[in-house]
Amino acid sequence: MSRMMTRFVEALRAADVRVSPAETLDAARAADLVGFGDRTLLKDVLSLSMAKTPEEKAAFDATFERFFAFETLRTATATAAATASAPEASDQDTAPQEEASDNGASGDSAASGGPPGGGGDGSEDIDAAAGAPSPSLMDMLRTGDRTALAMAIARAGEQAGIRNIRYVTQRGLYGRRIMERIGLQELTDAIIAAERAEGAGGPQSDALKGVRERLRRDVDDYVERNLALYAQNEGKRLREEVLESVRLTNVELRDVKTMRVLVRKMAKKLVALHSRRRKKARRGHLDVRRTIRHNVAYDGLMFDTHWKRRKVDRPDVMAICDVSGSVATVARFLLMFLYSLGEVLPKVRSFAFSGHLGEVTELFETMDMDQAIPLILRDYGGGATDYGAALQDFADIALKDVDTRTTVILLGDGRSNYTDPRVDIMQQIYARARRVLILNPEPEGLWGTGDSEMLKLKPFSQKAQTCGSLKDLERVVDDILRTAA
Amino acid sequence: MQSQGPNVTDHIKSDAVQTDIARIRDGFEAGGYVANTHIATAVYLAQMLDKPILVEGPPGVGKTELAKATAAHLGRDLIRLQCYEGLDEAKALYEWKYGKQLLYTQVLKDKLVDLLAGTRGLDQAMERLHAFDDTFFSPEFLEPRPLLKALQVAEGCVLLVDEVDKSDHEFEAFLLEILSDFQVSIPEIGTVAATVKPVVFLTSNNTREVGDALKRRCLHLYIAFPDQALEMRIIEKRVPGVSASLLAQLVAFVQELRTKTIKKLPAVSETIDWARALLLLHATELDDAMVRNTLNLLLKFEDDIDSVETEVPGMVRRAKESAVGAVPGAR
Numbered sequence: 059m060s061r062m063m064t065r066f067v068e069a070l071r072a073a074d075v076r077v078s079p080a081e082t083l084d085a086a087r088a089a090d091l092v093g094f095g096d097r098t099l100l101k102d103v104l105s106l107s108m109a110k111t112p113e114e115k116a117a118f119d120a121t122f123e124r125f126f127a128f129e130t131l132r133t134a135t136a137t138a139a140a141t142a143s144a145p146e147a148s149d150q151d152t153a154p155q156e157e158a159s160d161n162g163a164s165g166d167s168a169a170s171g172g173p174p175g176g177g178g179d180g181s182e183d184i185d186a187a188a189g190a191p192s193p194s195l196m197d198m199l200r201t202g203d204r205t206a207l208a209m210a211i212a213r214a215g216e217q218a219g220i221r222n223i224r225y226v227t228q229r230g231l232y233g234r235r236i237m238e239r240i241g242l243q244e245l246t247d248a249i250i251a252a253e254r255a256e257g258a259g260g261p262q263s264d265a266l267k268g269v270r271e272r273l274r275r276d277v278d279d280y281v282e283r284n285l286a287l288y289a290q291n292e293g294k295r296l297r298e299e300v301l302e303s304v305r306l307t308n309v310e311l312r313d314v315k316t317m318r319v320l321v322r323k324m325a326k327k328l329v330a331l332h333s334r335r336r337k338k339a340r341r342g343h344l345d346v347r348r349t350i351r352h353n354v355a356y357d358g359l360m361f362d363t364h365w366k367r368r369k370v371d372r373p374d375v376m377a378i379c380d381v382s383g384s385v386a387t388v389a390r391f392l393l394m395f396l397y398s399l400g401e402v403l404p405k406v407r408s409f410a411f412s413g414h415l416g417e418v419t420e421l422f423e424t425m426d427m428d429q430a431i432p433l434i435l436r437d438y439g440g441g442a443t444d445y446g447a448a449l450q451d452f453a454d455i456a457l458k459d460v461d462t463r464t465t466v467i468l469l470g471d472g473r474s475n476y477t478d479p480r481v482d483i484m485q486q487i488y489a490r491a492r493r494v495l496i497l498n499p500e501p502e503g504l505w506g507t508g509d510s511e512m513l514k515l516k517p518f519s520q521k522a523q524t525c526g527s528l529k530d531l532e533r534v535v536d537d538i539l540r541t542a543a
Numbered sequence: 544m545q546s547q548g549p550n551v552t553d554h555i556k557s558d559a560v561q562t563d564i565a566r567i568r569d570g571f572e573a574g575g576y577v578a579n580t581h582i583a584t585a586v587y588l589a590q591m592l593d594k595p596i597l598v599e600g601p602p603g604v605g606k607t608e609l610a611k612a613t614a615a616h617l618g619r620d621l622i623r624l625q626c627y628e629g630l631d632e633a634k635a636l637y638e639w640k641y642g643k644q645l646l647y648t649q650v651l652k653d654k655l656v657d658l659l660a661g662t663r664g665l666d667q668a669m670e671r672l673h674a675f676d677d678t679f680f681s682p683e684f685l686e687p688r689p690l691l692k693a694l695q696v697a698e699g700c701v702l703l704v705d706e707v708d709k710s711d712h713e714f715e716a717f718l719l720e721i722l723s724d725f726q727v728s729i730p731e732i733g734t735v736a737a738t739v740k741p742v743v744f745l746t747s748n749n750t751r752e753v754g755d756a757l758k759r760r761c762l763h764l765y766i767a768f769p770d771q772a773l774e775m776r777i778i779e780k781r782v783p784g785v786s787a788s789l790l791a792q793l794v795a796f797v798q799e800l801r802t803k804t805i806k807k808l809p810a811v812s813e814t815i816d817w818a819r820a821l822l823l824l825h826a827t828e829l830d831d832a833m834v835r836n837t838l839n840l841l842l843k844f845e846d847d848i849d850s851v852e853t854e855v856p857g858m859v860r861r862a863k864e865s866a867v868g869a870v871p872g873a874r
Contacts, residue, residue, distance in 0.1 A: 078759055084592065091591055095557030099564075102584045110763040112599075329752070354641045355679060357648050 060086065068221065069125050069287045070108065073117045077108050084108075097126065124287050195241035196248060199269045207273075211280050214239040220281065224289045233281050237274065245270055305499075305526045317528065318427075321391060324532045325398035328539060374405040374463050375538065378452060380470030381439040382412035388499045388525065389469055390431055395535055397422055403539070407456065410434050411448035413441025417455055443473060445511060446480035453483050460490045465538055468519070469497045472505065472512035479511040481518065488518035497525040497534060563587055567616065576605070576612035577777045585764040586613055586742075595722045595743035597707075597758060600766035602748055603810025607705060609766075610744040614701035617742070622696070623703045624689040626710035632717060636727060638686045644679060680731035690721055691735065699739030707757075708747040715754050718745075722760045769811060771798050777811060782818040791866035792829045792859075793818055797841065799858050805847040816840050829863065831856050 063086050067077050077085075088103040101122050109118035198207045218235040249270065252263035298320055348364040356362070377396055379389035389410070396406045407419045416438060421430045460466065466487055472479075488494050496519045498505065498512060505512035516522045525534060568583040586609075589596045598606045614621035624635055658675075662668045678684075687695060693702040707715065721727055722743065726736040745761060747753050769777060775794045778785060785793075797814045809817075817840045826833060834855050842848045851858075 076755075080759055084594070084762075087592060088588055091588070092560045093553035093556030095554040096561065098580075099557055099561060099584065102581055103588055106585050106588055106762045106764060107594075110597075110758045110761075112765055115765055326752070351641055354639075354645050354648075357652075 063089070065221070066104075066121075066125055067108075069121050070118065072288045072291060073121045074291055075109055075114045075117050075121070081108050100126075121287070124283065127283075195244055195273075199245070199273065207276065208280075210240055211236060211277055215280060215284065220284045221288055223281070223285050224292045226285065229278070229281050229285060232284075233274070233277050236277050236281070240273075240277070242270075245273070302528045304528075317391065318394065320528060321394045322398050324528065325395060325535075328532070328536055329399060375403055375407070375465050375467065376456065376460065377406065377408045377467045377469065378415070378448075379408065379410050380412065380443060380448075381410045381435055382441065382443045385469065385471050385499055386435060386439060388497075388531075391528065391531060392467070392469055392497070392525075393422070393431075394427060395531055397427065399535065399539075407459075409452060409456070410438040411451065412439055412443050413447065414438070414444075415448040415451035415455070442475050443470070444477045445470070445472070445474040445515075446478045449480045449483040449487075453486070457483075457486065457490070460487055462490075462492050464491045465493045465495065466491045467495045467497060467534075467538075468515070469525070471498055471500050472496075472510045472515055474509060474511045476509050479514055481514050484515055484518040493521075493538075494519040495534065495538070496522040498522065499526050500524065501526075560587070570616040571612045572780070574612050574615040575780055576608055577773065577780050578609070578612070579769070579773055582609065582764065582766065585762060589742060589762055592762075593725075593740050595745055595761045596764050597745045597747060597753065597761035598764045598766060599747050599749060601768065601808065601810060603812040604766045604768060605811055606744075606746040606766060607703065610701055610703040610746075613742060613744070617699075617701065619698065619742075620696060620700040621703060622689050622693045622700050622741075623705060625705045626707050626714070628709060628711060630710050630714055632714075634688060635690050635714065636688050636717075637691045637729060638688065639680070640684045640686050644684050647679065647684070682732065685729075685732070691727060693741045693743075694721075694725065694727065694735055694737040696741070697738055700741045702741045702743045704743065704745045706748060707745045708750045708753055712754070715757055719756060719760065722757070768801055768808070771795065774798070774811065774814060778814060778818050781815050782822060785818055785822055786827050788866060789821065789827055789829070790818075792862045793821060795862040795865045796829060796834070796858055799861060800841065800851065803851060803854075805842065805850060806844045807842070807847065809841040813841050829859050831859055834859055 063082065067082050067085075070077050084107045085104050088107050089100060092099050092103050094100060101119075104122065105115060105118050109115045195210070197203075198210065214236045215232075217239055218232055220232055220236070223229075223232055245266065249263055249266045252260065252266055256262055298316065301317060301320060343366040345364045345366045349360060349362070352362050352364060353360055375396060377392065379385075379392065381389050393408055396403060396408070399406075407417065408422060409415050410418045418430070418434050418438075421433060425433075484494075496512075496515060500510075500512075502524055504510065505516070512522070521537075523530075523534070525531060564580060564583045564587050567586055568578055568580065571578045571583065585596055588594070598609060600606055610623075611621055659668050659671055662671050685691075689702070693700055704718070707718070724736075725740045726734050728734050745753075745757075768774075771794055774797070775790055778790055778794060794814065797809055797817070801808050817837060820837050820840055821829075821833070824833065824837075835852060838848050838851065838855070842851065
């Protein structure tokens with residue numbers, strides 16, 4: 059049972075349900091308590107002790123169904139064979155079924171370090187000892203004993219290491235290995251023999267070929283199910299890794315959805331990292347109440363002093379985003395990031411500009427991200443970028459709100475179409491704000507070339523950096539949160 | 544491998560467990576809390592494994608009620624700890640009775656002369672002093688708060704830590720000792736362990752993600768909105784006197800309302816309020832005007848009411864249609 063539990067946990071982990079060893083133990087205790095007699099009950103108790111978020115519950119349900127679908131197939135085989143109560147069991151079928159039960163009993167020993175010959179050979183040895191006729195692959199196929207066959211496939215699968223399957227492309231490899239282990243050679247020999255006897259296209263050889271096809275389908279199904287069980291997320295994970303570091307301007311439309319999920323995931327990580335509210339003990343202010351309380355024991359003498367603590371405020375963030383042309387994609391993901399961080403960044407104000415600038419905070423608060431962004435692009439995108447006008451607009455709207463708690467992020471390529479970038483306003487912002495960050499999707503070598511005003515803007519920021527991929531964005535946001543305290 | 548199979552003893556085991564779970568469910572229902580098997584299973588498992596349950600779900604589906612129902616069913620006291628930002632050990636676990644301690648030191652000062660009478664020199668006086676028990680930090684001066692109380696109840700209790708997501712991280716970390724070992728350490732006295740382990744419920748509304756360490760120590764129960772049949776039984780239980788036709792209609796209406804995109808979906812508690820209101824208005828059937836007038840009981844945002852209002856006639860019609868096919872007597 060513990061072996062099955064660990065296999066199940068492995069399958070769960072493949073499905074992105076994080077199960078700790080302690081939880082595995084709990085689940086084993088729970089399963090032990092209720093027994094394996096009732097499927098729904100078992101599912102309930104395992105779900106209670108292993109899946110700990112709604113998403114995990116959903117993944118758990120799917121995995122449970124899949125896993126115990128063929129886990130029970132195997133056990134059903136054992137019981138059916140043991141009791142020989144299958145309704146369609148004719149006289150002819152009874153014999154192989156009894157042998158199948160023998161196989162079941164000795165299945166473990168055959169699987170672990172048994173003869174490399176696999177199902178067919180192994181069972182032959184055992185059955186020879188038991189004095190019964192051989193239930194080789196041929197017999198199983200001839201009698202149509204599907205349960206014994208399923209069991210043989212499962213056993214061959216174990217030997218072939220099916221649990222290590224990770225990618226769709228490995229299907230053929232594992233299918234082939236299982237076929238070989240189960241005794242494909244024997245079947246092929248029989249087909250060749252039949253063809254020799256009656257010539258190509260004879261009824262006997264055709265029947266055998268049909269049988270081989272069916273067997274192949276069964277094996278393919280088995281491999282398919284295992285792939286779904288152990289590897290469903292592997293491909294996705296690989297893809298996400300690539301997307302994280304690809305340049306945002308190159309992201310294709312069909313990937314945007316995955317990117318959103320990714321942003322949310324990264325944001326969650328950052329929230330977990332930074333959601334602890336830091337406190338700073340400030341010297342000089344005595345916390346009278348706490349001090350008196352703690353010094354009652356010393357007859358009211360101020361012996362053990364306590365000082366007032368100050369909660370460190372979360373940063374206020376103002377994001378000024380260029381939404382023209384190629385920068386828009388990056389802006390989109392930055393905003394997505396900032397708004398996913400609502401828990402640790404409660405105050406985010408966002409501004410969008412190309413020719414002129416406007417505040418778009420409200421749009422994000424009342425609307426879904428997907429609806430808001432096209433609206434913003436319609437209202438502010440498209441015009442010729444003019445940093446001077448945009449900064450002037452910003453000064454009118456929000457400069458008075460920039461104070462020592464504010465972090466200002468300016469996202470843009472700094473290309474102002476040869477208009478005056480109004481560095482003087484930038485200087486004012488720099489003087490008032492706690493921090494000014496400039497993010498530029500262009501690589502640093504291009505800064506200052508052509509109409510780029512980056513080199514003029516750069517001195518009025520604590521940090522100016524290239525920001526092309528999601529990874530870069532994550533680093534920036536992490537940095538903002540880190541230095542906030 | 545064979546023992547994996549659903550053999551005979553396993554069936555007996557499962558059947559016994561199911562009887563126990565059914566008993567819990569019936570007990571809940573007798574106390575006015577209608578639960579599905581999943582919830583009853585969670586309570587059963589928590590009792591058998593001595594593990595706390597973390598209950599999550601949208602507000603108003605009866606998370607807190609579950610703890611109350613369990614207390615009623617087991618005939619134990621319910622001790623409740625409401626979490627909020629800034630909650631600390633002094634309010635959750637224990638506090639010293641400062642006033643009494645102060646009096647004690649004064650009394651001690653007065654008596655000191657008598658106590659030390661006849662001693663010569665500082666050494667002797669100190670020796671005499673050490674001979675007394677130090678009662679300053681002793682259980683007598685301890686003011687137990689909910690968590691400590693829960694450990695001390697002799698016949699066991701049900702402890703409800705409500706809205707644990709509202710508390711600080713520090714407090715969450717501090718809960719860990721209690722939840723895994725059912726004991727707390729008081730530096731001046733030592734470790735206090737539970738005489739009878741309490742059944743612990745933690746509820747969370749997901750204002751923030753509860754830490755992994757806490758989740759690992761708990762069973763996790765997610766209570767979703769009930770389906771139509773269950774909700775009808777809940778209303779029937781909580782608001783007796785609602786006619787069968789109205790019951791089916793109003794539940795069908797609320798069920799459809801939950802499929803709309805609105806800010807706050809109506810929960811069971813809102814359905815109960817609405818059913819009560821309709822009962823007071825002597826309604827036997829839903830009608831458009833009445834629904835429109837009482838919509839504010841179900842929806843708590845002006846925007847939501849505005850967006851739904853125009854659809855009311857259609858929804859009422861559909862609710863009536865579905866109610867004809869559903870229920871009276873199907874229960």
